[in-house]
Amino acid sequence: MSLFDRISNLAKASIHEVLDKLEDPVLMTGQYLRNLEDDLNTAEKMLKEQQMTANIQERKSADIAHLAKQCEVRALTALQDGDEATARHAAAEKLRYEEQAQQYAAEAKEARDRVAELEIRLKEGKEEFTRLKEKRSELAARARKVHDRADIERPNISYGIKSGSAxxxxxxxxxxxxxxxxxxxxxxxxxxxxxxxxxxxxxxxxxxxxxxxxxxxxxxxxx
Structure with missing residues (x-):
């Protein structure tokens, strides 16, 4: 399962069926949050890596495109001088550089697309993390109320017509x-x-x- 699938599934899945079987469901929600936080940290690292890849490939494409222009200038100069062999060689290099520049540009675009997708996923994941964290606090408060109510119903001290355990x-x-x-x-x-x-x-x-x-x-x- 990919990282994106894990984040998406965690964001949308209902955990109530699992929690019903647990002795301490609040503890398990904490584990869910830690898993999601780990996934978000991994996604942030991937985002930085893809941003770096995009920058490197864009720089390579620009450098190679500059070499292609230089080859074009040499080819034109050779043609003006009547040096067809040199012009042909320079023209061939120009075409090879242009092909490499296009390849680097395509790789940079792919990296930028992945960056955009990761940014969306991260935004959704962080929003979900905040929501689940608030939900965990709510669940913890509800669990405490249940435990407190149980303690009141089975007290050590007497209350009203009910005798305490002592x-x-x-x-x-x-x-x-x-x-x-x-x-x-x-x-x-x-x-x-x-x-x-x-x-x-x-x-x-x-x-x-x-x-x-x-x-x-x-x-x-x-x-």
Whole structure:
């Protein structure tokens, strides 16, 4: 993919589908901006290179065109002097220089065309970079609001009828202690009930012994 395609695609592509899958979409937008900035820096270097190429080829074309004119002057002078061989040679050189000058001029024009295209691309890319940078700031602010809202909904402190995480922790601890206390009370009650049964049984046994003794005494009296 060419540099121009990368810049164009980045400028026009929707990144929402990619961002939906990311844990930190704001971080990814920063990477997009860095990629675009790298492309812009590369394009600026290419622009300078093409400007330099255009200047060099234009200078070569001008220098060669000047040599062609000099050859034309020599050919005319030779013709005036009746030196046809020298005139022919000078005319041939003139044609060769003119061909080279045209070639350099064509290369300079191609470089100028690339310069013009790069300038347009750079302008568009810089505008897009500014827009995306502002968009990233907006996304970052929106992400912070979401996180802040989540923190408010799950606070450490209590707010209104909602208990904070600290208060809920204390509530859970109190519930556990209440369970322990209830368990202890049940255990104590069972022990007390058992002790009570033992005392009652002893009392009944004593009463039975008393009654037996009374019966024995009564039998002795009848005898």
């Amino acid at each position: 208060a809920r922790g204390f509530e859970r601890m109190e519930e556990k202690i209440l369970e322990w206390e209830a368990s202890k009370q049940v255990s104590g009650s069972t022990y007390g009930f058992k002790a009570e049964n033992d005392a009652k049984r002893a009392e009944i046994d004593a009463e039975l012994n008393r009654l037996n003794s009374k019966l024995a005494d009564s039998s002795k009296a009848d005898a």
